Amino acid sequence: MGPPGGGKGTQAGLLKQQWQVPHISTGELLRAAVRDGTPLGLKAKATMDAGELVSDDLMLGLIEERLSQPDAQTGFILDGYPRNLSQAESLDQVLARIQQPVSGALLVEVDSEKIVDRLAKRAQQEGRSDDNEATVRKRLAIYAEQTAPVANYYAEKGQLVQVLGEGEIAEVTQRILAAVNEAGWG
Numbered sequence: 001m002g003p004p005g006g007g008k009g010t011q012a013g014l015l016k017q018q019w020q021v022p023h024i025s026t027g028e029l030l031r032a033a034v035r036d037g038t039p040l041g042l043k044a045k046a047t048m049d050a051g052e053l054v055s056d057d058l059m060l061g062l063i064e065e066r067l068s069q070p071d072a073q074t075g076f077i078l079d080g081y082p083r084n085l086s087q088a089e090s091l092d093q094v095l096a097r098i099q100q101p102v103s104g105a106l107l108v109e110v111d112s113e114k115i116v117d118r119l120a121k122r123a124q125q126e127g128r129s130d131d132n133e134a135t136v137r138k139r140l141a142i143y144a145e146q147t148a149p150v151a152n153y154y155a156e157k158g159q160l161v162q163v164l165g166e167g168e169i170a171e172v173t174q175r176i177l178a179a180v181n182e183a184g185w186g
């Protein structure tokens with residue numbers, strides 16, 4: 001977990017090599033569905049462009065389908081899911097059913113103004129349609145309101161690890177590896 005542009009995708013992409021498990025990003029799955037023009041992509045595009053959350057029902061279907069694939073049978077890094085309490089509860093049910101309990105939840109924290117700068121840079125480099133300033137501020141507000149409580153959900157279960165996501169990318173990776181080793185994630 002982390003705010004938009006907090007480095008979740010960046011760090012998960014690096015950690016998957018270290019841990020030899022797939023990196024499952026719901027944002028990437030949705031962007032692929034939009035690119036491919038699937039019924040899910042057509043439904044999700046306007047919501048994503050507005051910086052809002054796609055419906056829990058669509059997301060649950062997407063995540064269940066992805067977790068049923070062969071490469072996810074021995075573990076995975078989830079990036080961008082769960083993003084609200086209802087998704088966190090659904091995820092617990094899915095993981096209990098497939099007997100793959102959560103090892104832990106990682107929260108990468110970054111100051112909001114730094115995020116606006118980072119995503120302005122990414123908008124120039126990649127042209128993502130939800131990286132303009134107004135939409136980024138909307139995504140930050142939704143994050144504070146709906147996703148930040150998910151961190152408490154895992155903290156109450158003793159499963160949360162928090163790391164500062166500011167500084168060089170490699171430095172953040174080292175901080176994450178040290179924190180998860182200390183937490184004893186298998």
Ligand code: B4P
Nearest residue numbers: 004005006007008009010026027048052053054080122169
């Ligand atoms: P995501 O794709 O998850 O978008 P994001 O929050 O911006 O994360 P992303 O992974 O792209 O960015 P990162 O933090 O790596 O979601 C997009 C949209 O999809 C959502 O708004 C929503 O509409 C929908 N959606 C996704 N999941 C959903 C769900 N579960 N429920 C409902 N809707 C859902 O940041 C990367 C940027 O920062 C990069 O440019 C990188 O170079 C830079 N960066 C990273 N680390 C840095 C560092 N240490 N220093 C400087 N720059 C750094």
